[in-house]
Every structure is written in structure tokens, then in C-alpha cells.
């Protein structure tokens with residue numbers, strides 16, 4: 001539930017602590033509002049009636065305030081100390097009901113995530129492939145070749161500006177020779193994932209192509225970060241980047257209006273897209289380090305190198321606060337900015353959007 005608080009920063013923080021399940025907004029999308037009254041002057045400045053559910057929080061004991069209160073038409077008055085149950089009573093909200101309905105929708109989201117088909121054989125083989133596994137690699141390439149749709153997608157990515165190949169490559173074998181096994185494996189995963197994103201994502205203010213492209217860029221940045229740190233496996237990070245926002249394709253079926261932040265999902269469903277992506281990957285038997293990093297990609301978790309890498313790969317892909325994020329990332333992982341910068345810039349410089 002969204003509400004608005006008119007008061008000092010400290011008041012806002014206090015309400016936040018008292019009602020952790022509710023969300024404070026500063027736009028018109030609130031369901032109720034609270035005006036903090038700390039003096040009679042404040043009170044006199046307020047409108048006498050309100051269109052939406054409104055409460056006054058009378059912070060000070062002042063006879064003058066009490067005398068004037070009857071002039072105002074509000075839905076309730078709150079007095080200190082702030083107490084959750086007291087407020088919920090005033091709001092006429094049955095907390096049990098509130099959490100019950102969240103539980104129901106959350107279980108529906110989880111059931112939907114669980115109902116996604118398991119990974120095709122070929123993708124499972126790709127995931128298990130290691131760099132010294134040359135014979136299986138051949139086998140996998142042969143399987144990729146059987147799926148013409150997949151071949152087309154792989155070649156489209158191979159020939160994208162990122163890989164910097166001037167002469168167009170028209171066969172998978174040639175691509176494998178030029179780019180190496182690990183790159184081809186990752187490109188095949190990216191090609192496979194294109195179909196997963198095929199959904200109407202307008203409530204996330206994006207579309208299938210853009211979300212896939214974003215995921216691919218995050219995958220590439222995460223992979224580059226992984227190459228610079230001994231405790232990180234860059235292929236795992238690539239996979240984490242590729243799938244980090246996959247939960248959106250599940251949650252979007254439950255969205256009835258556009259949303260911007262992961263916390264809006266928490267509020268509506270009791271689960272957000274990062275956790276949902278984690279559930280999907282868990283179901284696919286992906287390694288726990290990847291599952292955790294994906295789950296945490298909107299929360300900074302300081303003590304897990306995989307989570308740090310995916311969190312910052314996602315931030316860097318958006319290019320907001322780029323310098324600061326680069327510095328923080330390098331500091332947290334103990335890697336050199338000098339080494340990382342050219343790698344990340346290489347990923348971000350191309351205008352993929354025109355290409356794919």
C-alpha cells in the first residue's frame with residue numbers, strides 16, 4: 001500500500017520504520033496521506049478537507065491545536081508514540097488479510113515460475129561445457145546446427161559490431177574457429193535466451209528486444225568483470241547477467257499497471273523480479289553462486305563477490321553515475337580501474353540497438 005507523509009525527513013523515516021510493509025511515495029499515487037502537525041501554525045496552513053483518505057499525526061500536545069481540530073474533516077487522528085497496530089486500526093486494515101492476499105499472489109507467481117519448462121537438452125549441455133571439453137563442444141555445435149532458428153540467431157550475434165569481425169561469418173564452424181569455444185558457447189546461450197524474453201513487456205516500459213539486449217549487455221559486462229578476478233568464473237557471471245531480469249517475464253503476467261521499481265513488485269506481489277529470476281534459475285539447477293547473485297542484483301550485498309559483480313554490471317549497463325559505479329566496483333573487488341575501463345567501454349560503445 002502506498003501513502004504519502006507530509007512532514008520532516010525524520011518524520012518520514014519514523015513512519016517508514018513503523019509501517020515497513022507500506023511504501024511512502026511522493027506522487028499522487030498514494031492510497032492515504034498523513035500530515036504531521038507539529039504546531040498550530042502548521043495546522044492552519046492545511047486544507048480543511050481532502051479528496052483522499054487523510055490522517056493527521058499530532059506530534060505535540062498543544063491545547064490550541066486541539067481547539068482547531070474540529071474545523072478539519074479527516075479520516076483519523078494519530079498520536080504519538082507511533083504504533084503499527086494503532087495505525088492499521090485507524091486505517092481499517094486487517095493486517096492478516098493484507099498478508100494473506102500477498103501470500104496468495106506470491107504463491108501464484110512462484111507456481112508460474114516453477115511451471116516454466118526445464119531447459120532444453122542442448123542448453124543444459126552448453127551450461128556444463130568446460131573449456132577443455134573439446135569433444136562435447138563438437139557435439140553441441142552439431143546440435144546447434146540442427147536448429148536453423150538458433151543458427152540464425154547465433155550468426156546475427158557473431159556478426160554484431162561487438163565482436164569486431166569485418167567479414168560476415170556465415171557458418172557456425174567458422175565462427176567457432178575465429179571466436180573460440182567459450183565465446184561461441186556464450187553466444188549460443190544468448191541466442192537461446194532470445195525466445196524466453198518474447199513477451200509483451202509494456203508494463204515494464206520495455207519490449208522483448210530491449211530487455212534481451214539489456215540482459216546481453218549486462219552479461220558481457222559481468223563476464224569482463226569476471227575475467228579480472230581470481231575468485232570469479234566469467235562464464236557463470238555471463239549466465240547470471242543474461243538471466244538476471246528473467247523474472248520480469250513471469251511477473252509481467254500479473255501486472256495490471258506500469259511499474260518502475262523492484263520495490264513496487266514487492267509491494268504488489270510479495271516477491272520481486274530479481275527473486276523470481278532466482279527461482280527460475282534454481283529450478284534449472286544453475287549453480288547457487290549464480291542464483292544468489294541474480295536474486296541480489298538490486299540489493300548491494302557486500303560480502304559476496306558474485307553478487308557485487310552482477311549488481312554493478314547491471315548498474316554500469318544503464319550508464320547512470322558511471323564513474324562512481326566503476327570506482328566502487330573496483331574498490332569492492334580489488335580490481336584495477338585501468339584494467340576494467342577499456343573492457344566495459346568496449347561493451348558499451350556499440351549501438352547494438354540498431355543492429356539486433
Ligand SMILES: [Fe+2]
Pocket residue numbers: 244245273274297298
Ligand atoms: Fe532488474
Ligand SMILES: [Fe+2]
Pocket residue numbers: 214218244245314
Ligand atoms: Fe537489469
